Amino acid sequence: MDVAIYQEDGVESGETATLDATVFDIEPNDHVLWLDVKRIQAHQRQGTSKTKERSEVRGSGRKLYRQKGTGNARVGDAQSPIRRGGGRAHGARPRDYTHDLNQKEKKLARRSALSYKAAADRVWVLEDFSFDRPSTRDLVDILDLFDLADDDVLLATTEVERALYRSAGNLSNVNVQEVNSINTVDILDADALLLQKGAVEWLNTVLTTAPTVELAA
Secondary structure, eight states: OEEEEEOTTSOEEEEEEEOOHHHHSSOOOHHHHHHHHHHHHHHTOOOOOOOOOTTTSSSOOSOSSOSSSSSSOOOOOTTOTTSTTOOOTTOOOOOOOOOOOOHHHHHHHHHHHHHHHHHTTOEEEEOOOOOSSOOHHHHHHHHHHTTOTTSOEEEEESSOOHHHHHHTTTOTTEEEEEGGGOOHHHHHHOSEEEEEHHHHHHHHHHGGGSOOOOOOO
């Protein structure tokens, strides 16, 4: 699938880029997409929540008063979870939420996400460009040329472009990343993908190396 390559001024350069069909035109695997999104979001959880249980709160373990003859309900010690100041029953403990997928599944998830965007005609290819200095205005002008000023945009660069990254610092709807660091969530969260020519070549090269994964229903 060949698409036009655009210049910074929004005009077609006269060249085309090939979106490999095995990357941008596959039957998306929704289950693998879900697994990869769950993996990425789980890795963002700190897992540091902690509450004190009855063995950890301050206080004596002595029974508050005798079992019978007081007219009151039976009680245990002051650390009981049903008493004010007592420990928390089944309280949160630090844990590791992370889990992993194999490389084939991770690549399949990204190919599935890219295929969804390509099928919706939400992928544009730009010439490799960079800014001499950070300029939010210049980046907004580029988005306006593609009528994407109000959309969530993922701009994938070929190499590290610090001036571009800083230009997007004040734009909450623009995510600028080097192509080798984008993940499935980045692609799905974006309404539109702006890919530099070198980024497309990287995706075509790296993501085609993994065969399609067939998972049991």
